[in-house]
Amino acid sequence: MPRLALATLIAVALPAPALASATIGQPAPPFIVYDSNGKTQRLTDYRGKIVVLEWNNPGCPFVQKHYNSGNMQKTQAAAKAAGAVWLTVNSAGPGRQGFMNRTQANAFIAAEKAVPTAYLIDPKGVLGRGYDAKTTPGMYVVDAKGTLVYKGAIDDRPTADPADIPKAKNLVLAAVTETAAGKPVSVPQTRSYGCSVKYAD
């Protein structure tokens, strides 16, 4: 019965992000989504902490660039060390490239040795569309007050070549570090690069 109430709550609450929009300096759109362990994750649960959102699609070569090289995992660890919460989001629709159920998602995390706080499964794309997420990897940083302070690419090298990673500036870590230090984010918005988010049609 609490389960049903929760489902109802989610059904009611989920459309909310679609009404908001992800604008720098504005409150980040709120959400309630199941994670890969069947737990609900809300943005408001993390009020007081920096939250990083990472749009993920394991089939996308640009995502693979950052996972196979270990760059994404390192970024996750560094952000968490700076006090941030890391939520990886999969907005692929069922049957589309990169879609995963909970088991598959947990297997992906284990295989990649990824360390997100949680892996959110968003098969209807409500969270993704609420944040206007268009590419994987696509990154968002929300500050402790719930304000969106960064959206865009993970770094400034829009290629699929892992050899570019050492030369790149990690824009997400920069945003997290600056926010943690109470400073404004110097590069708050970039063009994210990669594959399109494979939303359900």
Added chain:
Amino acid sequence: MTALLRALLSLIALFAALPAAADTHITARLVAESDRPAAGRNVSLAFVMKPEKGWHGYWKNPGDSGVETRAEWTLPPGAAAGPIQYPVPQRLTVAGLMNYVYEGPYAQIVELKLPAGLAPGTRVPVRVKLDWLACTEEVCVPESGTLGIDLVIGDGATNNRETFDGYRAAMPRPLGGEGRFAVKGDQLRLGIPLPAASDAGEAYFFPAEDGVIDYAAPQTATRNGDMLVIETKAGSDASAATVLDGVLRIADGKGLAITARPGPVPAAGSPVVQETPAGGGTFLLALGGAVLGGLLLNVMPCVFPILSLKALSLARSGETEAAARREAIAYTLGVIAVCIALGAVLLALRAGGSQAGWAFQLQDPHVILVLLLLVTVIGFNLAGLFELTSFGFGQRLAGAGGVSGAFWTGALAAFVATPCTGPFMGAALGAALILPAAAAMAVFVGLGLGLAIPFLLLGFVPALRRRLPRPGAWMDRLRRILALPMFVTAIGLAWILGRQAGVDGMVTGLFATFVIAAALWWIGARQAGGRPAAWAPLLPALAAAFVLVTLVPRAPDAARAAPASAGLHAEPFSEARLAALKAEQRPVFVYFTADWCLTCKVNEKAAIDRAEVAEAFARRNVAVLVGDWTNGDATIGRFLAAQGRSGVPLYLFYAPDKPVEVLPQVLTASRLTALAG
């Protein structure tokens, strides 16, 4: 066997070092327009990309997702590769995300500058690591290949010219004129100067930069005279943009490279106005202009008589203060009511997408002729040929005196004033038409207010009224004198008519004027004789005049492309024909045009397709060649490039045994006749 293989390989290496990147979903080849390019010159290279079925490559701005193509060149010293030029892309929407792509084979052109001083026969190895993204609707694969070609310095013969002409045909062509864009809230409006007659059935704007538009939002394109207006949802960076670059697709695979700067964009269905860039001040500027313009209208020949007569009647009446004020206000309301009505009609026409507008009307000789008749009738009335005592609701109601009389006089003044506003008020009214409906209405009210100001002052400031001279016989004299500016106006209109419809048209118009005048003279005579049905002759006269109006030929269609340039006997351009004419020692005027080039069309109408130019050219036996670049003819494109131009218009004059003269992009007829002088 291995020796043979090695020999074979080296042979392949010699002719096309690395022909194609293998095992990719989009195959890439590097080809050169000339295998024996000349040293110190440019040679065109192309990445010839061929996607597998279901796969696509990306434009420079890939849209909501995707990546542009990157090239890392390895070139001999002194050689330099230019930027990658992309053909006009296509749209592909997947699950609500917009991508700018190529779903079929496409070629990207790069200009390679070769160092000077290389001896013929020198091998120039060109290598490039090319990275591109290949996607289906489902998956994306970043692909990469090292491509190469070995060029051998030679005579520059372009052995692949036809192939490259095909690639170039798919490239956007630079549009000469600059567009305007305006961002209001989340709406972006883009106006691009494009002649009304040009084809733009599949207009879509591909922005070069990210963030200026919402890619997935629909774009509505409307034709508005010589302006193509595109409206869509603005992106987050749009309001900060100082320039908007991109490609305007006008048909599948055909497009124009455009640049737009912030400025007013006309509304759908309103006339084109030349406005200097102005931001939110446009409205206040237009309103101020309208009030001032309305004020100035009082001294225009068609309004002044009515106004001064009414002012005199006010002075003559010797009414009380309150009554004078009431009359002044009633007059003002009458003026404004008519202005609002006119504005409403115009806005209705604008909403209907019709090309309404003063400038437009004045291009129609029929409208000019009707104005000519109207002004002549008013002139003869003032001159005393006939009286309007029992004719015209305004005069009759005005004659009734009092508040309603004043209202109708105001209405009449405003109504009669409209012909005068054309040449005079075009800018403010044009601005009114690009403003939102409410603001446009305010401009019309402003116009009426300006027109009513002198009368308001007379009503509210008794001192002014007292300064008006006493009524007397001089009033009749003044009325006769006021007929003179009316006739001058009529002469001006007849001149415009002659310019638009030729001598025959003008004579037809003058004959219509004569018929009306004769009828009025007869009416005047009957009035003097006290006949009851004095106005009877007017009807047949009007009917005759109407027939004559319809007989006036319409102005020649200015937008028709040039080879039909009647007076000039223009021939289609070709380099061979140009060389032949030069060999004949004939002076040659060459011009390049395109249906989508507004500057070209304006120059053709205003300077080239003119009788005096045709005469002057005929006198000196000047040959005329026209290059029509509407469809991006590659021969013409090359000729333009050889003259250092990327697009049209281009005007050249070749005098025998003299270097070619490049004429300015804004031509005048006198500049052309002087050439033949």
